[in-house]
Amino acid sequence: MYYYIRLLKNTPIEAVIQEPFKLVFTITTDLTEKFYDQPCKLRCQTVVRTPSTIPGATAEDTVMTIMPQGLTQGYSLDYDPKIGYCSVDVRLAPCMTPYDECQLVLSLDPTPYTTNQPGSKTLLEPPEYEILPAWSLPIHLKPAPLNFSKKTKHRKVNKKYLIDTRQDLVERYFKLPAHLTGLHGPGRSLLVREDATEGFMARHIWDSGVFMTKHLMLSDSWLSKYMKETREQDKDEKVDVNQEKSLESSLSTLSVLDTSVPAPGSSSPSDPSPTPIPSQCRERVCLELGAGTGLVGIAVAVAFPELSVLSTDLDEALALMQQNVDANAALLPNNNMKVGFLDWAEKDRKVKPVEILLLADVVYNDLSHEFLLQTILDYSDEKTKVLLGYKFRHEAEQQFFERAKDYFNIENVHQQDTMQLFVMTRKAN
Structure with missing residues (x-):
């Protein structure tokens, strides 16, 4: 049995650096008949492909991870089974300006779940079932408008720079076993896209x-x-x-x-x-x-x-x-x-x-x-x-x-x- 991180609100096709957009997700079984019932932490990361110096490696072989902005707990998000879903506003960091596109990745954080709230559950051991990460489709990056006359810390999304057309797919990666290295090269993964929502x-x-x-x-x-x-x-x-x-x-x-x-x-x-x-x-x-x-x-x-x-x-x-x-x-x-x-x-x-x-x-x-x-x-x-x-x-x-x-x-x-x-x-x- 597996659990799957699912995006309930799809990521944008285009996003302006430093402009916030909402990320809504949950953790369910394959047919969505059951939600994951234990509290846990999820990592939220932004990745871009970068060239590798390893002989024979391609640009897809190396991933550079950048922490998105707007998360109050660093790169971690709390999943609360009592609510059933999580919602957070994220922003793409200014250091991503040199890149054309990126992907958001949600995965299980191996750090034990702890909280000071009275009566709350604590996860001390790894989950019994594997939780599959979710990768968004590539998001095309647009530079932030150079307008310093306005305060930008709490401003609303500038719809002029953010296309509201959503992508309805997420990506799953399956690392190839070591014995296939000679056939396909080191560190390669099989990529499959699926519907982000029930669909x-x-x-x-x-x-x-x-x-x-x-x-x-x-x-x-x-x-x-x-x-x-x-x-x-x-x-x-x-x-x-x-x-x-x-x-x-x-x-x-x-x-x-x-x-x-x-x-x-x-x-x-x-x-x-x-x-x-x-x-x-x-x-x-x-x-x-x-x-x-x-x-x-x-x-x-x-x-x-x-x-x-x-x-x-x-x-x-x-x-x-x-x-x-x-x-x-x-x-x-x-x-x-x-x-x-x-x-x-x-x-x-x-x-x-x-x-x-x-x-x-x-x-x-x-x-x-x-x-x-x-x-x-x-x-x-x-x-x-x-x-x-x-x-x-x-x-x-x-x-x-x-x-x-x-x-x-x-x-x-x-x-x-x-x-x-x-x-x-x-x-x-």
Whole structure:
């Protein structure tokens, strides 16, 4: 189980240095059904990207932190569970003038929570559950107007210099494990944006997605071991499939609508007669169902560049998912990930199985179980590995597993709190 810092009032697209704007936030579970019920301190920091002198490092590798102004307690904010949300006016410091843009970051302050107020709670130990930080989208900085004839200490926001159009997204960062340093460089992080407010839940990060992302990228995860074994098999069989052609041709045979512009010479997604590929040259395709923000698919594509990853969902999620793929382009030099539209309710699909199916938090809606199970069956055979991240939410979810047992062997390969990772393999006919 995770808790998420959420911005209830979005940060501005543009902000004038030293002009105040309001920051409103809370701490909730993924579906906002529960608020964090313990007092704690949060750090409020302003960050800008600065060049690094480390060989091979990029501007994104180094972050300079500047404390915002207007906070009565330095950079810390008190979260009071009795109120349920926090509101504070912040100002960007004059020393940020040389920079074009910045981001605000809210994260848990490890300093123990203490207060002199009688009867108040004190947090002496770290929280039981991880609290994920929230990064605002980049804020474009504008210099303060040079007008010294007016007092500026308590003046109101000058609307002439502050555009009131708000950004409705926040950023989450997931640091890559150390074993991927050789592949992507030191200190790199995967970036995913999600809706800052409740909005469409399909555009939110859910617990199972975070759980799967953190586990699947580890060097000792089930997927890492599986990929190592199959790499050896590929060497023995001397399989050599072009990565980009593999992904393009896969779109044409998966009954998935590609939302990007097709590459010159690539097959059309509506091609009614896909050409079967011999089993010994089977394309290494990973298909994600109900991808939402695309978090899990991006993590797999980053950690295993030999896989062609296709993350799918309905229309409402695709624009944000594509934005997240683009934001991680530096971690995807092989262009081994695409975004596509896939409706589970589609009938009479003529598709071929994929090597890996990814699913995270997809069984909460019992009304979709029939369509979900049929979609999994359509895209799988006895060689397909179905990785299902699951967090128990209600009893009706068990109906999916009962039905799936008729077709799949189901193995629990990893567990954390109420979250589980299952590997499902088709039973022999």
